[in-house]
Amino acid sequence: MPPGVRRLGAVLVFAVSLGLVGCGSGSQTLDATALQKQAETVESFAAEGALLAGEIADGRTTGPFAQVQAAALTESAQKVVDSLAPGKAKPAPGLANKLARVRSQAKLVLGWLRPLEHANKVTASRLQSRLGEQASNAKQLAESL
Amino acid sequence: MKRIFEVALGILAAIGGFVDIGDIVFNTAAGATFGYGLLWVVVLGVGGIITYSEMCGRVAAVSKQPVFDAVRERLGLATGLVALVAAQIVNLLTLAAEVGGIALTLQLLSGLPYRALILLGVLALAVVIWVLPFGWIERVFGYVGLCLLVFAVAAIKLHPDWGEVAKGFVPHVNTESPLVYGYFAVGLLGAAMTPYEVYFYSSGAVEEGWTPKDLGINKANAIIGYGLGGFLSFALMITAGALFLPLGIEPELLGTVALGAEVPLGQIGLILALVGTLFAVGGAAIDTCFSGAYNLAQFLGWEWGKYRGEARAPRFTLTWLVLLALGFCIVMTGIDPILLTEYSVIFSVVALPFTYIPILLVANDKSHMERYANGRVANTLGLFYLLVILVVSLTAIPLMLLTNMGQG
Amino acid sequence: MSTSGELDLAYGVLDHQLVDSEGRRCGKVDDLELEGKAGAELRITALLVGPGAWRGRLPGPFARLAGRLFARKLVRVPWDVVESAEAAVHLGKTASELGLGRGDDRWRKRIARIPGS
Secondary structure, X not given: OOHHHHHHHHHHHHHHHHHHHHOOOOOOEEOHHHHHXXXXXXXXXXXXXXXXXXXXXXXXXXXXXXXXXXXXXXXXXXXXXXXXXXXXXXXXXXXXXXXXXXXXXXXXXXXXXXXXXXXXXXXXXXXXXXXXHHHHHHHHHHHHX | OHHHHHHHHXXXXXXXXXXXXXXXXXXXXXXXXXXXXXXXXXXXXXXXXHHHHHHHHHHHHHHOOOHHHHHHHHHHHHHHHHHHHHHHHHHHHHHHHHHHHHHHHHHXXXXXXXXXXXXXXXXXXXXXXXXXXXXXXXXXXXXXXXXHHHHHHHHHHOOOOHHHHHHHOOOOOOOOOHHHHHHHHHHHHHHHOOHHHHHHHHHHHHHOOOOHHHHHHHHHHHHHHHHXXXXXXXXXXXXXXXXXXXXXXXOOOHHHHHHHHHHHHHXXXXXXXXXXHHHHHHHHHHHHXXXXXXXXXXHHOOOOOHXXXXXXXXXXHHHHHHHHHHHHHHHHOOOOHHHHHHHHHXXXXXXXHHHHHXXXXXXXXXXXXXXXXXOHHHHHHHHHHHHHHHHHHHHHHHHHHHOOOOOO | OOXXXXXXXXXXXXXXXXXXXXXXXXXXXXXXXXXXOOOOOOEEEEEEEOHHHHHXXXXXXXXXXXXXXXXXXXXXXXXXXXXXXXXXXXXXXXXXXXXXXXXXXHHHHHHHOOOOX
């Protein structure tokens, strides 16, 4: 292709990529619905972590899959914790307490997800119960918001 | 007898080749969010791709015109150019999404670092395309893609409420969260009717030298092949609805989809799900890459087609190589492939009317199609789906923005 | 040619694929060269192929952009070389004789160097 076309194509791709990467970042004001959504997301991570932990404990996964998936879950949970950090997230008026509760729930879940990446069967079994508990807690929290 | 065998093999390849990363992401997410409530939308989408592909295949077999030939002829240069640019942007996004999906799947299988696997995946694709003849590419990726049938077994083993599943096939609207429901409906339709499938199908018809004698194969491939391919989408949605929805899991990772097969079926389920995904998405990457090259070459009049040989269609060859490289670059920026997939599906829905309308026009043109022009059935379906496509195309971006990509 | 002996230039020729005498695809009919005055009979004298030909059919700013990105190459294919015009326009000579498909010729050698092509 003539160099002009290639250049245009490169610029287009760059612009589109930049736009896509840029979307979804930046701090937000969290209203009640958004906060509830975050709580549900935390519940989801906990539930999936519990599911994965159970499978690892039963020896039904493969090594690479368990490790990669656990690491990915942890990373996702970390992103949520980061987005709820005091500097980043601004609660709508009156929601500061609720935001704090969601934040600590998220940190708890993250804490139990981290060891999953290198957990053996015994550890995974323990993590399954812990994460299962946190999933129920997060669910109750979401319903109360 | 040999003919029936050939037709059956073609259908198998179509089934395995139906599912791509867009279908995997949207069907699983829809199942985890609305259970079985969106199954009827998948049926609608499958009907759409059957109608559209059958027309494109017929046009290609009779007048030897693939999609972008018809686009330029019917829309003219200026409007056709808009259609081309839109199609190419969407194609590239889709290609990048598929390449990202390949790298993710390889990572889940091997544990090797993601970025290295992007390079490995792209190189493997380039070598496969270069070395294998056209028919072989379709067959290899289509057949191994059939491993995704493991989700059908998984769905059954998860003991869903079959009464609820049946209700999901009846068209209805969810009144609790209509906007999010609408977003998923649009996404499912977009994933089922992805444009690159059609560009590839119609060019493939010319690559394989179809003539009016092959119109029966065209119908069989389109109806049975894509029809049964839709079955795989059902399996994905039902699995997600039966496993993830009750647990409150919102799948955002590709590995979560594989869990859907692993939980009921153990390690073998996991491996079949991952291998099936790898080949389905890999095949889709090749189809998308070629579609981009087909579109450009067909619009500008260059020689094109794998059947010509790389040296006889050099600019066509160069185009797909460049597209593969661009897809590689996009994925290397570190953008989340799942997010990329969602964008590519939504944007391809917006661009859909541009290429659908010219095909509908050419399929009705007796001077090109002689006695093979659209009959009453094809036109009734064709017009119905034109309406569906227009509605979906206009509502896609508003729904995406209003629901923040289905997050509600 | 269609059976009525008439040819719809807009739908039947313009923007159609060109195929040479060896069956090779070699461009599109990017524009038409017509002869005749207003009010008198219009005759088609040639097909025009290349960026120089289709540039003019784009709206102003895009035509200028195209002019900067692409060379103003234009190949003139006399109408008498056209053998038939159906879905594709079939020509009576080879692409090389007519100066078409040069882009593919330029890239052919480089692609051919890659093993297996």
